[in-house]
Amino acid sequence: MIEIRIHGRGGQGAVIASEVLADAVFQEGKYVQSFPAFGVERRGAPVTAFTRINDKPIRIRTQIYTPDHIMVLDPTLLEVVDVTAGLKDGAWILINSAKPPHTFTFPDRYRVATVDANAIAVKYHLGPRNAPIINTAILGAFARLTGIVSLETLCNAVRAAVPINPEGNVAAVKEAYEQVIGDGQ
Amino acid sequence: MRKVVTGNYAVSWGAKLARAQVIAAYPITPQTSIIEKLASFCANGEMDARFIKVESEHSAMAACIGASAVGARAFTATSGQGLLLMHEVVHWAAGARLPIVMGVVNRAIAPGWSIWTEQNDTLSQRDTGWIQFYCETNQEVLDTTIQAFKIAEKVFLPAMIVLDAFVLSHTSEAVDIPEQAEVDAFLPPYRPPLKLDPEDPRAFGALVLPGEYMELRYKMQKAMEQALSVAEEVDREWGERFGRSWGLVEPYRLDDAELALVTSGTVTGTSREVVDALREEGVKIGLLKVRLFRPFPHQIIREMLAGVRKVAVIDRNISFGDSGVFAQEVRAALYHADKRPPVFDFVAGLGGRDIVPETIREIVDYTVTHDAPTEEFTWVGVKI
Numbered sequence: 001m002i003e004i005r006i007h008g009r010g011g012q013g014a015v016i017a018s019e020v021l022a023d024a025v026f027q028e029g030k031y032v033q034s035f036p037a038f039g040v041e042r043r044g045a046p047v048t049a050f051t052r053i054n055d056k057p058i059r060i061r062t063q064i065y066t067p068d069h070i071m072v073l074d075p076t077l078l079e080v081v082d083v084t085a086g087l088k089d090g091a092w093i094l095i096n097s098a099k100p101p102h103t104f105t106f107p108d109r110y111r112v113a114t115v116d117a118n119a120i121a122v123k124y125h126l127g128p129r130n131a132p133i134i135n136t137a138i139l140g141a142f143a144r145l146t147g148i149v150s151l152e153t154l155c156n157a158v159r160a161a162v163p164i165n166p167e168g169n170v171a172a173v174k175e176a177y178e179q180v181i182g183d184g185q
Numbered sequence: 186m187r188k189v190v191t192g193n194y195a196v197s198w199g200a201k202l203a204r205a206q207v208i209a210a211y212p213i214t215p216q217t218s219i220i221e222k223l224a225s226f227c228a229n230g231e232m233d234a235r236f237i238k239v240e241s242e243h244s245a246m247a248a249c250i251g252a253s254a255v256g257a258r259a260f261t262a263t264s265g266q267g268l269l270l271m272h273e274v275v276h277w278a279a280g281a282r283l284p285i286v287m288g289v290v291n292r293a294i295a296p297g298w299s300i301w302t303e304q305n306d307t308l309s310q311r312d313t314g315w316i317q318f319y320c321e322t323n324q325e326v327l328d329t330t331i332q333a334f335k336i337a338e339k340v341f342l343p344a345m346i347v348l349d350a351f352v353l354s355h356t357s358e359a360v361d362i363p364e365q366a367e368v369d370a371f372l373p374p375y376r377p378p379l380k381l382d383p384e385d386p387r388a389f390g391a392l393v394l395p396g397e398y399m400e401l402r403y404k405m406q407k408a409m410e411q412a413l414s415v416a417e418e419v420d421r422e423w424g425e426r427f428g429r430s431w432g433l434v435e436p437y438r439l440d441d442a443e444l445a446l447v448t449s450g451t452v453t454g455t456s457r458e459v460v461d462a463l464r465e466e467g468v469k470i471g472l473l474k475v476r477l478f479r480p481f482p483h484q485i486i487r488e489m490l491a492g493v494r495k496v497a498v499i500d501r502n503i504s505f506g507d508s509g510v511f512a513q514e515v516r517a518a519l520y521h522a523d524k525r526p527p528v529f530d531f532v533a534g535l536g537g538r539d540i541v542p543e544t545i546r547e548i549v550d551y552t553v554t555h556d557a558p559t560e561e562f563t564w565v566g567v568k569i
Contacts, residue, residue, distance in 0.1 A: 019357050023189045026359050032189060035356040059454040061352050062541045 001054040002148065003064045007083050008073035010043040013135030016161065017071070018049035021139055024149045024157035025053050033058045046081050053148065069146060071138055072096065073117075075104075084110065092145050094180070096134055101183050113182040115141035120175050124168035136162065140173035141180035151177050186362045192353035195323040195360050196262060196288040196346060197222035199330025201232050202368040203286070205260035209237040209248030214300045215350045216264040216290045223260075242267040246274040246285075253283035254389060256380040258334065261285070264350065265292030265299075268306045272313075279314030279405065281390065284337030284375070287315075288330065289347050290354045291450070291501075293536040301537020302350035304450070304502035308478075308510045314405050316344035316412055317479040319449040320353065323360045325431055325476075331363075332419050335372050339415045340408040347478075349501075350537060352451045363427060371426055409480040416477055433477040436489055438464060442471030444552060445490055445526075447498040447515055449475045452533075452540050456499070459545040470549065475511060483518040490519060496526050497552040499545070500562070501534045508532070508562035529555070530562035538566065 004021070008014030015036045022034035030053050037048035050064045066086040072095045077083060084093070089109040097104075098119065101112040117134035127133035136158050143154045155170045162169045190198065196219045200208065208227070210220040226232035235252075239245045242263050249259040263271060268289055278285050293303035307317060316336060320326045326348050333344040348354055381389060393401060416433055424430030438460055439445060448456050453474045463470045473489050475482075490496055496519075500509020507513065512530030519525050531548045534540040544565055551563060 019189070022357055026187075026189050031359070033356060033358045034189075035351065058358070059457045060542070061349075061356075061451040061454045062539050065541075 001052060001058070002069070003067045004051045004053070004069050004071070005064055005067040006049045006051075006071045006073065007077050007081055008047050008049070008135075009077070010045045010047050011131060012073045013133050014047050014049045014073055017073075017135035017139055018051045020136070020157050020161045021051045021142070021149070022053075023161065024154045025051075027153050027157060028149060030054065031056060031058050037063065046077055067091065069142075070094070071142055073134060073138060075099075078104070092142075092182075094138065094142055094145060096138055101181060111183050113141065113145050113180055115176050115180040117141070117172075117176055120172045120179070123175075124172045125165065126168055126172060136169040137172040137176040140176035143173075144177045144180050145182055186364075187359050188362055189357050190323060190360050191218065191355055191357050192320075192323045192326050192348050193218040193290070193355065194222050195327040196330055196348070197226070198360070198362055199327045199346075200260045200286070200288070201226050202363060202365060203260075203331050203334045203372055204258060204369075204374070205234055205286070206257040207235050207237065207249065207252035207259045208261065209239050209245045209252065209259070210261045211239055211242050211245045211263070211267060213242070213264050213267040215292060215354045216262050216267070216288070218354075219262040219288050219290075242271040243274055246271045246278060249285045250274060250278050250281060250283055253278070253285050254281065254381040256375065256377050256382075258375045259283075259285045260287070262288035262290070264290040265294060265306045268310065269294065272310065275310055275313045275315065278343045280401070282341040282405070282408070283343060284334070284341055285343040286330065286333045286337055287343065287345050289345050290350050291347055292350045299536045300350065302352055302501065303535050303537065304347075304500075304510070307345060307347050308502050308504075310345070311479060311510070314342060314409070315479060316342055316409075316416070316477075317347060318345065318477055319347045319475065321451055321453045321474065321476075323353065323356070323358050324429070326353065327360055327362065328423060328427070328429065328431065331368060331372060332416075332423055334375075335419045336412060336416050338375050339419070340412045342405070342408050342412060347450070349451045367426060371423065413477075413480050413482060431476055433482045434485055434489065435474040435476060437472040437474065439471030439473060439489060439493075441469060443469040443494045444471075444549065445493040445496050446470065446472045446545070446549070447475060447490075447496060447511060448472060449478070449511060450501065452499050452501060452545075455540060455542060456545050459542050459549070462542070463546075463549065468549070468553070478511075478514075481514050481518070486515060486518045487522045490515070490526060491522055491524055493526050495529065495552050497529045497531060497548055499540070499548060500530060500532050501540070503532050503535065512562060527557040529558045531565050532562050533565035
């Protein structure tokens with residue numbers, strides 16, 4: 001089983017990202033479960049969402065405490081949330097940032113990657129310029145790093161899930177897929 | 186069609202496929218997305234139903250009562266405080282013998298304010314005369330919603346489908362959504378023998394003198410008793426048509442078990458994982474999931490638990506001054522059994538505190554290391 005935790009701020013689309021990822025993986029024949037942190041969501045406040053992926057039915061019904069990978073939708077969260085809590089060795093830490101991965105300090109047991117999802121989202125007019133919706137772009141980067149889902153399936157899932165500007169979102173997925181920078185790359 | 190949906194949307198799809206004709210509802214977290222989805226189905230023409238916005242949950246149920254009385258298939262959904270505000274007319278719906286179906290998302294009761302899961306809201310409706318189902322997965326939620334209409338309309342009692350806040354209501358997973366034609370073949374239109382009709386005037390809800398009232402209650406109880414076999418039959422038919430059935434209760438690895446966990450709702454899924462892990466370690470443990478809580482399947486539970494040496498009930502609720510409610514019911518059911526295993530009761534996960542595998546292992550360890558309970562129930566994980 002693969003467990004993924006997404007850290008974002010209310011309004012960035014973390015919960016939708018967890019659902020779109022689950023839907024895409026489901027389209028490739030896997031069992032999935034996605035859910036928000038069972039909390040009260042407010043715009044701008046830290047939010048967490050989760051996705052589980054498995055080859056057989058998923059019966060466990062708890063929050064995710066030891067994720068295999070994490071996504072951080074806003075780098076300022078690193079100052080207020082312990083994003084690596086329970087994170088497994090070898091995990092990818094994918095951060096939405098214009099800075100290269102080595103500018104972030106994490107223990108060597110993790111792999112760090114960055115993508116400038118804000119710039120990509122602004123380019124394709126996803127949400128307002130001062131608060132772009134970056135959830136689709138970050139998934140493109142995540143798909144590239146982990147190979148958990150193919151780019152094509154992810155694009156189809158995004159197209160099906162997004163009510164406004166689906167093609168802009170698909171373009172953002174593809175651009176982030178190309179642009180993501182991982183450790184040592 | 187297989188689709189990834191939340192537990193709440195599974196309820197909405199169930200009500201849509203059942204062709205509910207009147208939906209009257211008031212929003213409350215974490216139920217709101219059930220009725221949002223239904224409102225959207227109605228607005229975009231995917232569903233031919235009258236959606237009535239009301240000013241409270243009490244009004245929501247009152248509107249459903251009116252709709253059901255004229256012979257319409259009526260549906261609502263609520264949660265926590267909303268269900269409590271509705272309470273007076275929850276009784277009324279059952280006493281009027283109206284087969285209304287309601288989705289209820291379990292939410293802990295204030296104060297302190299909570300939006301998280303706990304069963305006290307629905308268990309406090311135990312004696313209202315409503316059929317109650319507690320669900321483990323989104324597929325079960327969808328299937329049970331449709332089944333509930335059929336059962337309710339056969340016995341003329343209303344039915345609740347209960348799902349845990351967030352752990353099921355806001356969790357997305359793949360659900361098989363049946364074709365409308367298949368559901369239509371399973372669930373014919375509702376045609377009550379008596380209804381509120383100006384062309385054929387009758388009195389409803391009149392004063393009933395002591396000479397007759399008790400007979401009305403006798404008939405409600407008989408209908409509840411009948412609901413047991415009807416629920417079984419409807420679930421069997423569902424299985425034949427759709428290839429899945431759920432049972433009134435479900436035993437899991439119980440055949441040669443010495444210790445039986447008794448669970449309801451989503452705790453069941455996590456408990457299955459723990460049962461499998463403990464079996465690997467050589468512990469003879471199994472599980473009995475209680476899906477139907479009212480009417481309570483005493484006889485089946487007696488038979489299923491007769492062979493075990495110990496029973497451990499996990500209660501995500503508390504009856505203050507007594508114990509967990511499921512344990513009360515299980516103990517009462519076992520009282521008339523020839524062999525009565527000791528019943529341990531564990532109150533855990535109140536107010537949405539996560540019940541993780543370690544919580545369940547703690548419960549098992551306690552049960553294994555004690556010959557019999559030394560108290561009515563045991564708190565799990567209280568930080569005092």
